[in-house]
Amino acid sequence: MGNYVLTPNIGNARGNYAVDFNFLKTGADMVASGYASILMGGGDNTATGSYASVMGGFNNIVSGEASTVVGAYNECDGANSFLFGYSNKSSAFTSFAGGRYNQLKGNYHFVFGEYCTMLNDLNRHATILNCQTAYIGTDSSDGDAQAPNTAIFSGGFAWPVHEGEQVRVSRFYEAIGLLKAVQSSVITMFYQGPVTNTAHGQLQTNGDMSNVPNLGRDLTMLHDLNPITGVPVPLVWGLTVNWTAIDLVNNRVITGEDTVMVNRANSAGGSIFSVESVNIAKAGDAALNSSIMLYAISSMYPNSITIKFRSNYSSNFRVVARIQMLQDMSNPV
Amino acid sequence: MANFSLQIGDGSVKNGNPRGSSSIDLQLLRTAATQVASGTASMIVGGANNTANGLYAAVMGGYSNLSSGTYSVTGGAGNIASAESSLAMGAGNQATANGSAAIGLENIASAAASIAIGNANNAAAINSAIINSVGSATYSTAPYSTIIGGAGGLTYLPGQLVTNPRSQYGVGGNFQVSELLVFREVSQPAGPYTSIQFTLDGLTPAVTNQLLINSANKVWQVVSEWMLINTTTSQVVVGKDLVVVHKVGGLVRLVTSTNISKVGDLSMTSQWSAVYNTANDMSVTMMPAGGSALGTTVFRGSAKLTITELKSN
Numbered sequence: 319m320g321n322y323v324l325t326p327n328i329g330n331a332r333g334n335y336a337v338d339f340n341f342l343k344t345g346a347d348m349v350a351s352g353y354a355s356i357l358m359g360g361g362d363n364t365a366t367g368s369y370a371s372v373m374g375g376f377n378n379i380v381s382g383e384a385s386t387v388v389g390a391y392n393e394c395d396g397a398n399s400f401l402f403g404y405s406n407k408s409s410a411f412t413s414f415a416g417g418r419y420n421q422l423k424g425n426y427h428f429v430f431g432e433y434c435t436m437l438n439d440l441n442r443h444a445t446i447l448n449c450q451t452a453y454i455g456t457d458s459s460d461g462d463a464q465a466p467n468t469a470i471f472s473g474g475f476a477w478p479v480h481e482g483e484q485v486r487v488s489r490f491y492e493a494i495g496l497l498k499a500v501q502s503s504v505i506t507m508f509y510q511g512p513v514t515n516t517a518h519g520q521l522q523t524n525g526d527m528s529n530v531p532n533l534g535r536d537l538t539m540l541h542d543l544n545p546i547t548g549v550p551v552p553l554v555w556g557l558t559v560n561w562t563a564i565d566l567v568n569n570r571v572i573t574g575e576d577t578v579m580v581n582r583a584n585s586a587g588g589s590i591f592s593v594e595s596v597n598i599a600k601a602g603d604a605a606l607n608s609s610i611m612l613y614a615i616s617s618m619y620p621n622s623i624t625i626k627f628r629s630n631y632s633s634n635f636r637v638v639a640r641i642q643m644l645q646d647m648s649n650p651v
Numbered sequence: 652m653a654n655f656s657l658q659i660g661d662g663s664v665k666n667g668n669p670r671g672s673s674s675i676d677l678q679l680l681r682t683a684a685t686q687v688a689s690g691t692a693s694m695i696v697g698g699a700n701n702t703a704n705g706l707y708a709a710v711m712g713g714y715s716n717l718s719s720g721t722y723s724v725t726g727g728a729g730n731i732a733s734a735e736s737s738l739a740m741g742a743g744n745q746a747t748a749n750g751s752a753a754i755g756l757e758n759i760a761s762a763a764a765s766i767a768i769g770n771a772n773n774a775a776a777i778n779s780a781i782i783n784s785v786g787s788a789t790y791s792t793a794p795y796s797t798i799i800g801g802a803g804g805l806t807y808l809p810g811q812l813v814t815n816p817r818s819q820y821g822v823g824g825n826f827q828v829s830e831l832l833v834f835r836e837v838s839q840p841a842g843p844y845t846s847i848q849f850t851l852d853g854l855t856p857a858v859t860n861q862l863l864i865n866s867a868n869k870v871w872q873v874v875s876e877w878m879l880i881n882t883t884t885s886q887v888v889v890g891k892d893l894v895v896v897h898k899v900g901g902l903v904r905l906v907t908s909t910n911i912s913k914v915g916d917l918s919m920t921s922q923w924s925a926v927y928n929t930a931n932d933m934s935v936t937m938m939p940a941g942g943s944a945l946g947t948t949v950f951r952g953s954a955k956l957t958i959t960e961l962k963s964n
Contacts, residue, residue: 324655324675341653341673342692359675359694360707374694374709375722388709389736390722402724403750404736417764418736418750430780432750432764447766447780447797472780472797472812473832487812487955489795489832489853500834502955556878556889577912579878579889596914598891646834646953648880648887 321350336365340372355380367397382408396422410436420446434470444478445469473501479540480505481524503643505537507625510566510636519627521639536622537641539582554648555580559625561612561639565603568633572602578614580623581648593623612639660687674703678710693718701725708732711740720749748777762791772798779806786822787813790865801827807865809851824865825962833862833935834953841946844922844939847879849954861931862956864898868964871896871933875908877925877954878915879937883947888919896933897963903929925954 321336329349332338336350342361343349350357355365356372363372363379370380373388380387383397385408392401396410404418411425413436420434427436429446436444447470468478473488480503488501507521522535539553557578564571578595595614600607609630617624627637656676660669667687670676676688680699688695693703694710701710701717708718711726716739718725723732723739723746730739730746730753737746737760744753744760744767751760751767751774758767758774758781765774772781772788779789779796787804789796796806797813804816805824808831816827833849850860864871873894880887894908908927913920926938935954 325653339655339675339694341655341675358696359688359692359709361673361692373696373711374707374724376692376707388724390707402738404722416738416752416766430752430766432778447782447799471799473795473810474778487810487830487832489810489834489851500832500953502830502832554878554880554887556876558876558891577889577891577914579887579915581880581885581887581915592887592916594889594914594916596912598912642876642955644876644878644889644953644955646878646880646951648882648885648951 323350333368352381367395370394396425431470447471476501477540478503479538481535482506483523500647501645503645505641505643507537507639507641508637509627511634512632513627513629513635514632515628515630519635519637521625521627521637536617536619536624537580537643538617538619538622539580540621552582552648554582554646556644557614558642559612559614559639560642561627561637563606563610563612563627563635563637565606565629566634566636568605570603570606572600572606572610574598574600574610574612576612576614580614582621612637654688656688671704676703690718705733720746762789765789776806784816786818787816788823803827805865808862809860820962824960825869827960829956829958829960831862831956831958832953833956834951836949836951838947838949839944841944841948843941843943844948846926846939847937847950847952849877849935849937849952856931856934858931862933862935864896864903864932866962867898867901868962869898870961870963871898872959872961873927873933874957875925875927875935875954876957877935877937877952879919879923879950879952881919882949882951883944884918886916886919888913888915888923890914890925892925892927894927894933896927898932899963903932906933 321332323338330346333351333353335354337356338350340357348364350365352366352370353368355370358373360374362377366381367383369384371386372378376390378387379393381395385394385399387401389402391405393407396408398412401415406415406420408422410422413422413427416430417432420429422436424436434446467482470476470485476485476488478485484504509519509521513519559576562573575598581592654670654674656670658666668684671690673692674688675694678695686702688703690705690708693708695701696712698712700715703710703718705719706721708723710716714728716725716730718732720734720737722736725732726740728742730744732739732746735749738752739746741755743757746753746760748763750764753760754768756770758772760767760774762777764778766780767774769784771786774789775791776789776793781787781798785802787798790807793806796811798804801816803818803822804813812830820826834853835849848856852860875892878889890913891911892908897905
């Protein structure tokens with residue numbers, strides 16, 4: 319076994335089958351010391367992982383197996399990942415980061431932005447296309463929602479907390495402070511199973527058809543902390559719920575749209591204060607028009623609401639809802 | 652300092668100029684002597700006619716690429732990465748601002764931390780992104796904006812998200828769907844409630860934070876989903892309106908709306924509505940129907956606008 323090193327007498331020993339074209343270094347450990355690792359050029363770069371590579375730039379560190387970095391001040395200890403840009407850090411498996419100052423801690427993430435944080439592996443498969451200071455996952459004192467398969471498309475200070483949630487637009491609180499609150503999201507919820515006039519179906523964010531309520535499958539408000547007082551900042555939601563219900567037994571269908579207001583105001587750190595809803599329209603088989611409705615109520619879980627589906631007759635239903643959520647803070651900062 | 656090159660940099664076209672200190676140059680073909688890894692700790696992995704003259708700059712391979720920015724990276728054909736930490740991959744792309752990236756064919760990313768991916772896109776707003784689109788652009792007036800897919804899309808307002816732009820009526824946002832947020836927090840003294848106008852940055856209304864339509868002739872069909880919170884009493888109203896705006900010859904001739912739904916605390920639903928008028932093309936204002944506050948009251952509100960934009964001439 320051997321390696322190819324341009325400066326064999328400078329720096330620590332290189333790894334077997336390593337290629338080290340890095341001339342500039344200020345530390346002896348800034349070498350391609352990993353098995354079959356590569357430093358193609360630049361300065362002060364370090365590749366300690368097996369099959370790891372730094373394709374150029376300055377002061378990058380790759381310790382994850384088969385990961386690649388180019389740019390400056392990037393650090394990657396997750397395997398099979400790719401970082402480029404400035405000062406990105408990843409401990410994630412098979413992730414991608416471009417931009418600057420992003421941190422990836424969960425697996426299968428894709429981020430292109432700045433100051434974005436993907437917090438843990440329970441929030442895997444998240445995508446940030448263009449955002450400044452986004453959070454995916456839990457950094458709140460009062461919640462435990464996990465948010466896999468989420469996406470953020472634009473804006474700043476976005477924070478999806480539900481599975482599959484898309485934050486489509488979000489804004490800084492330029493006038494109000496630096497808490498993340500004004501954002502507009504889209505969330506999809508599902509239910510399939512029996513429904514009677516007493517046993518109602520419960521829609522869930524993860525598409526679980528078991529109809530068993532679980533924390534993180536309802537719609538949950540996670541609060542940031544007021545930087546001055548240290549108490550959670552209460553939120554308000556305005557929801558537009560577009561839903562479709564199919565009676566699988568009788569082959570009937572109905573669609574509808576509801577507006578829902580959810581208020582956690584006046585209860586910093588507490589539970590849902592009030593839920594109000596109104597149906598805007600329904601269209602479909604006439605037989606379902608008077609017997610089917612969607613409604614929102616406070617959940618059995620803290621800071622959450624449940625979206626339920628009721629029918630005046632017993633049948634087997636498949637119900638989906640697309641929820642457009644406008645979120646804002648309900649107290650001044 | 653040493654460098655590593657497959658040719659000795661003697662200044663000839665064949666061998667190129669002297670390489671930069673600590674650089675790596677594995678390129679053998681060039682048409683100018685300057686096409687070498689001349690930047691300190693720069694790198695050219697291979698290809699032809701490539702130049703890496705920025706500090707720690709890299710050309711990953713291909714033809715006629717230029718990496719001149721510090722930590723910049725290019726690969727493909729005819730790409731330019733001229734700013735710090737910029738990236739240009741594909742063919743004919745230019746990444747000219749710090750942290751920008753242009754990937755695909757003939758894209759330009761000219762604002763800091765902007766991204767242009769696809770074909771012939773131009774990202775000119777800071778922190779803006781164009782993903783997988785053709786002939787789309789973000790104006791400098793639209794920081795943090797995004798265009799996804801389609802062709803001929805345009806963002807021109809802060810935070811604007813454009814999806815499914817179409818180029819049937821020309822490029823420049825003539826036919827597209829946009830999403831925007833407007834918001835505001837105001838304190839009102841004891842006495843009759845007064846109107847509250849939402850803005851794009853939450854600040855006092857000014858020309859720079861208004862919903863200005865970019866074209867002289869355009870129709871906006873707006874679905875406005877809004878909420879208003881009395882943070883003093885913790886009461887809320889949520890509503891949804893349908894709005895039509897028509898701008899002709901640079902002047903808005905029509906703004907009309909209808910309320911679809913309103914729900915919330917009775918004291919709020921009976922008191923507040925959203926109104927839309929022609930001030931600075933279109934304004935979103937919460938209007939009280941009367942009523943007074945006994946003491947200082949803080950209101951906070953926001954609206955998500957889903958706008959179908961269509962050029963009208």
